[in-house]
Amino acid sequence: MTMFQVENLTKVYGKVRAVDDVSFSIQKGEFVGIIGPNGAGKTTLFHLISGVQPPTSAKVILNNEEITGKAPHLIVQKGLTRTFQVPRPFQELTVHENVEIVKSSKLSVHEQAKQIDHLLQQVGLGSRQSQLAGSLPQGDLRRLEMARALATNPDLLLLDEPFAGLNTAEIESLSELLLQMHDEGITIIIIEHKLKALMKMVKRVIAINFGQLIADDIPQEV
Numbered sequence: 001m002t003m004f005q006v007e008n009l010t011k012v013y014g015k016v017r018a019v020d021d022v023s024f025s026i027q028k029g030e031f032v033g034i035i036g037p038n039g040a041g042k043t044t045l046f047h048l049i050s051g052v053q054p055p056t057s058a059k060v061i062l063n064n065e066e067i068t069g070k071a072p073h074l075i076v077q078k079g080l081t082r083t084f085q086v087p088r089p090f091q092e093l094t095v096h097e098n099v100e101i102v103k104s105s106k107l108s109v110h111e112q113a114k115q116i117d118h119l120l121q122q123v124g125l126g127s128r129q130s131q132l133a134g135s136l137p138q139g140d141l142r143r144l145e146m147a148r149a150l151a152t153n154p155d156l157l158l159l160d161e162p163f164a165g166l167n168t169a170e171i172e173s174l175s176e177l178l179l180q181m182h183d184e185g186i187t188i189i190i191i192e193h194k195l196k197a198l199m200k201m202v203k204r205v206i207a208i209n210f211g212q213l214i215a216d217d218i219p220q221e222v
């Protein structure tokens with residue numbers, strides 16, 4: 001079942017065609033990688049899809065509903081959440097509070113605290129809940145970013161270079177978490193330069209260069 005579709009997505013900055021007529025669709029349950037050299041247009045693609053920037057032209061459809069150019073918070077409510085290349089937690093808040101402010105809920109304070117606790121256990125931050133986010137090492141910051149993303153209950157998760165700045169052990173451990181999130185039913189699109197780690201997870205890769213989609217196939221072919 002097609003859950004997400006991008007048609008003729010284009011973003012022009014002056015003379016630069018940062019994203020140039022890109023079209024693809026994603027089936028529910030896929031785990032898709034996006035690769036390409038620096039400046040190819042990958043992050044801009046995520047900005048356009050997630051409502052951070054308006055496209056010059058496009059049609060973006062999520063779960064049969066057009067979301068083109070909608071505000072980021074409305075797109076999150078429709079089930080699409082994205083992470084950023086550099087994690088953006090509130091440094092002065094604790095790990096628990098950083099998830100609490102994302103997770104809006106009609107539950108009682110106690111019930112909500114239990115849910116957040118469960119989420120933080122799931123991403124491996126169970127013992128760090130009262131620590132200030134600003135004091136976390138890079139690997140844990142990425143885990144917090146995952147917890148904040150999961151707190152929005154996404155159907156489709158866009159990850160922008162989640163392995164950036166992580167060492168080999170942290171990459172392996174975060175890969176396991178991503179595979180677990182995928183197994184639990186989240187469809188994932190991931191931009192990543194660390195190709196070895198990427199290729200272990202995804203079954204399909206889209207390559208972008210000069211804003212254009214130049215390949216869309218199984219990892220071995222791309």
Ligand code: ATP
Binds near residue numbers: 037038040041042045
């Ligand atoms: P990286 O792998 O380094 O993150 P990328 O593939 O994500 O690169 P983008 O950051 O999307 O590439 O940039 C694509 C192109 O668009 C680049 O030429 C960049 O300079 C240009 N660009 C991006 N944002 C803007 C902007 N706000 N104004 C003008 N040009 C921009």
